[in-house]
Amino acid sequence: MTTLITVSHQPARSPKAEQTRQTITEAAMRLFRRDGYDRTTMRAIAQEAGVSVGNAYYYFASKDTLIQAFYDGIQTEHAHRAASALATETTFAARLHGVLRAWLDVAEPDHEFAGQFFRNAAQPTSPLSPFSEESAGAREASIGLYRQVVDGSDLKLAPALRRELPDLLWLMQMGVVLFWVHDDSAGQARSHALVEKVVPMVDRIARLSCLPVVRGLVDDLLALMVALRSV
Amino acid sequence: MTTLITVSHQPARSPKAEQTRQTITEAAMRLFRRDGYDRTTMRAIAQEAGVSVGNAYYYFASKDTLIQAFYDGIQTEHAHRAASALATETTFAARLHGVLRAWLDVAEPDHEFAGQFFRNAAQPTSPLSPFSEESAGAREASIGLYRQVVDGSDLKLAPALRRELPDLLWLMQMGVVLFWVHDDSAGQARSHALVEKVVPMVDRIARLSCLPVVRGLVDDLLALMVALRSV
DNA sequence: CCCCGGACTTGAACATGTTCAAAACATGGA
């Protein structure tokens, strides 16, 4: 479930190298959290880690890639907390709600920091983009979470929809993240409100997906996804 | 309809100043289009404009704000082309399709360039974010376009939905833009396919919005929007 | 005509992400 994606400039060959790499990421995380991404300089990171600037670049291709550690941390922590929700809840709505709220809880302490480096993740060409080739592993892991949400639940769905639903729910999470990043309300209250309202809606749509009218719309949606993949 | 948002460091007092400002934006646009955003340096822009670097900063707060001109250009051009679609089409689907396709057509020549500076627009704190205070004018103008789409069409809608639909359609456009920015297919074929498929779906949903089942979902959606505004 | 105040312009200086050639270090084999 962990699926660490280490975008390393050079792979660590020796234990000592691994140690150095670790020291650098820890120093970076510490400063990023304390001063924010933009105000933390590479020189400061190097100094905090007791290492030269060039050495940081020996292990990490750029300042951006240093936040991969942060990325991975949230990912694994989310998987961890989501697991406990998935272990106890059985209804679709409760499971979905648990996984989404787990994300908000995990990410909350880093809201400000996330807002600062979000632009890097938004760049289509960046390896940190959730849609990038390099993020495939983390993306699959995250989608896997939503597959569990669906599979372990009481939902009755047409097979085609059941197959695609995890992808759609992951996409929804991306939407929530987008909203969350822009959310400057205290404790990201608006994001929580969003989740609170959206989950029952999704639940209702899913349950109605067999009714004739809704069925047609769902079929359109599935056709859309298939079409986009093939173009 | 134009609503030019000029984020200027210093307002231009004299005609000569206005001339200089113009020269700089034109040089910047030329180089951005030719070499891309990242590979165009401020020094190159200054030189192309026959001006000093400091002078560019007298008129523009940063390299980012130079692309405001580009932003405005797309906005006005879109309004222009959309108007002709709105003048001829009468059905909701055709009007919506016309406006969205107009955007794709207008933006196409700048797809690569847009991908490069998209990250700036994605940053929540940036004035170039479509959700920012500074973009309010352009945003309202754009939403106005979708108000026309709805109002001039043959759609029968509950008043509450009719009021909110333009906002929702604008949000949908943001989604299309997000997709488009990540779309590296030839001529952005996938984005066109997306629009082609999504428009009939939206049309169908809108037309079904009075039926009992769909009605409930739409009400939920409207309640969500109201709730988020008040939190 | 001269001078003053403000608008405009300049280019050197600064901050910071990134690169690179060279040095230091480690390790296994002669």
Next chain:
DNA sequence: TCCATGTTTTGAACATGTTCAAGTCCGGGG
């Protein structure tokens, strides 16, 4: 022990966005 080779580390140099103190220009008042 010493060398060869590959790994790790260094810090100065570079590229580029941004700032700033100082200069130039210009119009209006004396």
